[in-house]
Amino acid sequence: MSLEKIDHGVEEAGAIMGRIKKMARIIMAAGILTLGVGSYNFIAEGSESELQTPQKYVEYVENNYGKIDETKKQDFVQKLEYLSQKFSPYIVQHLFESDKLRADSKMKIPTKPKVQGFENLGLDNSRLKELWSEKYYPNKTIEGNIDKIELKSEIKKVSSGYKSERILAEQTHSFTNEVLFFADPSCKNNQESAKETVSSLDWTFSHALGHKNDFIQNNHLTTAERVEFLFEVTGAFEKPGSYRDILGNIESMHDPEKQKENFYKVREYWAEIVQYYLTFPESIGSRLSPKEIALIEKWLLKNDANFNAAKAKQAKDKFIENSFK
Numbered sequence: 001m002s003l004e005k006i007d008h009g010v011e012e013a014g015a016i017m018g019r020i021k022k023m024a025r026i027i028m029a030a031g032i033l034t035l036g037v038g039s040y041n042f043i044a045e046g047s048e049s050e051l052q053t054p055q056k057y058v059e060y061v062e063n064n065y066g067k068i069d070e071t072k073k074q075d076f077v078q079k080l081e082y083l084s085q086k087f088s089p090y091i092v093q094h095l096f097e098s099d100k101l102r103a104d105s106k107m108k109i110p111t112k113p114k115v116q117g118f119e120n121l122g123l124d125n126s127r128l129k130e131l132w133s134e135k136y137y138p139n140k141t142i143e144g145n146i147d148k149i150e151l152k153s154e155i156k157k158v159s160s161g162y163k164s165e166r167i168l169a170e171q172t173h174s175f176t177n178e179v180l181f182f183a184d185p186s187c188k189n190n191q192e193s194a195k196e197t198v199s200s201l202d203w204t205f206s207h208a209l210g211h212k213n214d215f216i217q218n219n220h221l222t223t224a225e226r227v228e229f230l231f232e233v234t235g236a237f238e239k240p241g242s243y244r245d246i247l248g249n250i251e252s253m254h255d256p257e258k259q260k261e262n263f264y265k266v267r268e269y270w271a272e273i274v275q276y277y278l279t280f281p282e283s284i285g286s287r288l289s290p291k292e293i294a295l296i297e298k299w300l301l302k303n304d305a306n307f308n309a310a311k312a313k314q315a316k317d318k319f320i321e322n323s324f325k
């Protein structure tokens, strides 16, 4: 690699960091803090149903999708055992329960989500609805996964999941199919242009989209795929690319039970690499490891193998430029 190229790489990384910091600043100026979902406990906790074992999970898969051959079955059980060890035995139940919920809600979700509440930031909801559509995002990442995107003008505080109490800005609820933004109503965002605000909101949305398309929340996955997906993200998390936790969201996650904390971190990590992939597609290679890129192409682009992140981003920027002044 030539020196010129190295310099360019450093400069590019610096520019991206600057851009990220600017977007984070704009979001804060509007009273919206970009913090991830750290507040959700495992579905299994407090539920009446009994804790699922890896064997029972495999039985459930066989009952729903047909017989699995012996080698595959062993591999499946091993993966579930590994995940139980890593994230506590509750993870099996968590995957199991969410699978049942997902299968159910998939049928009920409209193809296009409702978008509301953004008039409080002076923004046109119908334009945002066009922005947050599969015109600019991969097929089946929004459709069937999100039924509402809403900005609530209220402060939402969460204490669990973080070291100290923080304000939650972006919330993708595990039990519903909503993406909720919370904005402090006392903050008035007068300094930034609408298009800068929208770009920053869109950056936050990309992160939320990662959550909505993860191993727990994606409505389009089979029971077996959830296990495979979580197993692979966990593997990548052990050896992440240099984008990992650029804003410290992952390391700020905290739970008295270490195994659960590990799960929250892996969940957050997935949302962050998706966000990077969709926001800086021209620099994917410089920050994401080949393993991370392969993961995103396999799981996020599962139903849209031809999705071109760079082209989509260009078209999206143009749309934002023309639609929000």
Ligand SMILES: [Zn+2]
Pocket: 035, 036, 037, 207, 211, 268, 271
């Ligand atoms: Zn998050």
